[in-house]
Amino acid sequence: MNTSYDVKFWEIRRNKSSKAASYEVRWKVGGREKSKSYRAKALGENFLSDLRQAAKRGEAFDMETGLPESMIQAKEAQNWYAFVLAYIDMKWPHAAAKTRDAMTDALATVVPALTRDLPGKPEVSVLRTALRHYALPPNARDKARPVEISKALRWLDKASVPLTDLQEAKTVRAGLDALALLLNGKAAASNTIRRKRAVFYNALQYAVELEELPANPVTKVRWKPVKVSETVDPRVVVNPEQVRELLTMVTYVGRRGRGRRLMALFACMYYAGIRPGEAVALRKQDCRLPATGWGRLSLDVSRPEVNTRWTDSGDGHETRGLKHRAQEDTRPVPIPPVLVKILREHLDEFGTAKDGRLFQTERGGVVGSTAYTEVWAAARLLALTPEQAASPLARRPYDLRHAAVSLWLNAGVPAPEIARRAGHGVDVLLRVYAKCIDGQEETVNRRIDDALAA
Structure with a gap:
């Protein structure tokens, strides 16, 4: 793969040659011009923001595709678990510590829920520990892993559903249902559900930006968490x-x-x-x-x-x-x-x-x-x-x-x-x-x- 650090960006422009409204993201890698069109301007702005952040992190850009290494990793992901790792790598450098905590907490909840029924499934608590402490934080992936954790992550890599399966409402619903429960099976607090759902939605939105999914499947599912009581208790x-x-x-x-x-x-x-x-x-x-x-x-x-x-x-x-x-x-x-x-x-x-x-x-x-x-x-x-x-x-x-x-x-x-x-x-x-x-x-x-x- 030929790469370059010589990257230049232009502002998004309206594509006038198209009959339907579309917006064109334009950038240059090693002297080669690249472009990508989106029907919604917000999607184009998100994609351009991701490109710029990758450049700020010092990532090399592929001269053929015009994409930074983190995006190529996400596009090449064979399953949901691998995609989540690439998504974390993209978000981590510019995320605040509390955002990192919330992000890994939510994804450690939803990733085990989106798996196939393969033999040898570890306890959910073990899978969550493996994700939160060893797999999701980029700075923890080189840590020595107990045998139980290594086995859990190998199982997860094999059992994780293909990313394309997330186009199906039943698959997304399984993820949303997992966000609503604690490890002991009791209902999670409303604020917790809302926060985790936002992380799940944003991860899927990244897949939409990369055109790995045609639209965010969360919006197709008629699922509402318990209403949040935001008012302060006068007591x-x-x-x-x-x-x-x-x-x-x-x-x-x-x-x-x-x-x-x-x-x-x-x-x-x-x-x-x-x-x-x-x-x-x-x-x-x-x-x-x-x-x-x-x-x-x-x-x-x-x-x-x-x-x-x-x-x-x-x-x-x-x-x-x-x-x-x-x-x-x-x-x-x-x-x-x-x-x-x-x-x-x-x-x-x-x-x-x-x-x-x-x-x-x-x-x-x-x-x-x-x-x-x-x-x-x-x-x-x-x-x-x-x-x-x-x-x-x-x-x-x-x-x-x-x-x-x-x-x-x-x-x-x-x-x-x-x-x-x-x-x-x-x-x-x-x-x-x-x-x-x-x-x-x-x-x-x-x-x-x-x-x-x-």
Whole structure:
């Protein structure tokens, strides 16, 4: 195979010579022009994006077909399992750690379901372990494999259905049904089903882009997961007085001032309504803390905690941009005087880590979720009554963010402004916090009475 790294791309153009609407993707490999037409512009854009990402990864392009090595591997796949490996190779380099985790979780569920009934089938749990820990992550494929894992993967390669079988609705339905169940046979959570279905759909869409399938077969199957309840449970929402008591009790938890070191972290989640990963990543240079009045946080990075298996660096906290925003976007969040005071006192007592982070372990490391969750659990027992402690009330540190947004909504702050501060879309904000908007019923009833009386 003759290959070249000399690749050039042009923008997609409408194919005017065709009677039916079509869109042409054009690129050049080693001086040879290549083109590919799609009926839908979105398909062409996806294909062009995949080509460009392959070029960024430094892949060689075949001069005959014009395709990068990863796409050729996918087109040459003889079965669904081999295609999934090629799909993972294409997606992996540019995927965030949490995306890698979700992607391998979903595919490790659906790949064993799309197999033929051959003798010697391993337990589903063994197949999932083999896929998640050895076969799917590209950086794990060279690891030494136990005999049981090697046998499971050999069986999977033989039994996996041909990719063309996925044109049949019954085959796709088998995959969708597998996504809806846990290993113990019980129904999976609605959010889990929806997330895994999206991965399955995207993998099949890649096969459509490569023209290995004529259309995405998922769209042909009349299958709907259980409806997702996205609203926040009002029972988790604490009031300002309870928050103050919780933050006070946090300072009494742990040896060597462990809780006192974390109190301001929890205060940021409540008074600024920010996510835990955003609070963990907060740096001194992100904070404007005047001596009096309101201050401001300028958020541009998050440090969500992930399993080191899914990161390139081996770090348990991935540094990434803000959720649902472009990599360089910044979200300014005004903060009330009470939080300004807490942060100023925190800086006076604990200073910052070497990179400017406000919150650090005793040795200067990144604060882990296990540490702050343990402190929070202990503080709940001290601050709440036994009945409250046994309830969902502020059970997780994340519930402080829910309490903040609920407070803002009930205070009458316009929804677009709350959405901007919280990093939500307005539609998501109103849908997720619909049950937490209190005090509206009497006002609405009075307006209806007035209308009826008129």
